[in-house]
Amino acid sequence: MAKILVVTSGKGGVGKTTTSAAIGTGLAMRGYKTVIVDFDVGLRNLDLIMGCERRVVYDFVNVINGEASLNQALIKDKRIENLSILAASQTRDKDALTTEGVEKVLDELRQNFDYIVCDSPAGIEKGAYLAMYFADEAIVVTNPEVSSVRDSDRMLGLLASKSRRAEKGEESVKEHLLLTRYNPERVIKGEMLSVTDVEEILAIRLLGVIPESQAVLKASNQGIPVILDDISDAGQAYSDAVDRLLGKDVAHRFLEVQKKGLLQRFFGGRE
């Protein structure tokens, strides 16, 4: 049975698209047929992060409007076998997505994929609502700062009351907390909330902690999902998160300030 996974947050710029690309890729690498769907109509950038922007011919809205078939619009990833992308439209406005249209496309995707990863736009308006409405599970991406935690909390409220599962009185949407852009040094200085703080406020299961990392920017500039950079801290942290999503018990890493390596201590080290 296909699973619909929404990557959501309320707040913008917290790492939803980075996460959708990484988690989707990770699932496909583990053998699950996966499609990542960009719901951010008007501001599409999933295709950029996945490095397939030049191959976008038809998009999500074209499929909803019947201007293209799903097969025509799906972009198969060149690196990972089981992975496809459905891009958002760059030109349309947010109203181009309708509940019936989205449902029809998701139902069709369910026939052919194990995981449907929905990359939500920011906010709690139509696009974000439609991205989460059909979800079976939600990854709530949160940065360790008060405003981001507040927005995630609101989003959790919507998932619990406005999702299809909630409306139908079915088993509630399974919620996962993914803390991204985590910087242990700034936590110690009191400039950021700690993992414990955020877990305590949101009171949901911690799927992972992704450290603030240069590797993310580098990967996105190259159009490579950061999870493929398997020597980077962020790549490894995303990899652990995918394993946990699939039910593996993996210890959390990158929560503490990293001890400086020998070379860094000799040459680049402060103090």
Place this chain on the structure above:
Amino acid sequence: MSQADLLDQDPVFQLKGSMLAVTILELVHNDLERLDRQLAEKVAQAPGLFQNTPLVLGLDKLPAVETAFDLTELMAVCRRHGLRTLAVRTAREQDVAAANALDLPILPPSGARERAIELAPAQSKPAAKPPEPARATSKIIRTPVRGGQQIYAAGGDLIVLAPVSAGAELLADGNIHVYGPLRGRALAGVKGDSAAAVFCQSLNAELVSIAGVYKVAEDLRRLPHWGKSVHVSLSDEMLNIHLL
């Protein structure tokens, strides 16, 4: 059996009183064929409904004019459908005779016992009818109440068994209980009940109000009760906060 055994004072049994839950089949018509058919239908709807289920046969609801019937046959019908007769509830002479013949215990007709209890002088006044279901109007919430959500318990208490986030709002005509941190707003007695109270496991509220008298986070934060388990009540138009 040896002499020693007969003299042994060690009790070989214990008497225990117990309230046994037992199925009662109250027969209203003496029509064993229809009974057979209707029992079969019941069992078809819920297979395994009766499996050697102990049964009391209530014959006391049969109209007095109803012709006499075959108790043995009635028990056989019941047994076919998984019901095993323990006793008969009756006062009719011919039924008592039939039950005695089968060595079946006889219970007094329904209602007879209640009357007997009322007559007993030692018995205190019969238990009053269950009180009006005041509790039925209280609302229980088991999942976190998130920012932007509002929950109102009309006509009763609101009980939350989860955290209440900043930006969430709880309203109740009665009391508010939060078994978790209260980080949002809690307004008890919103229709003016000044006897209403707010209870929470950790006071981190943005606002607490009882019957319109309130304190906001800026005031609450200064108190030693901040972050603690508290009971908030109203007296003389003042909010009192006590540690629990």
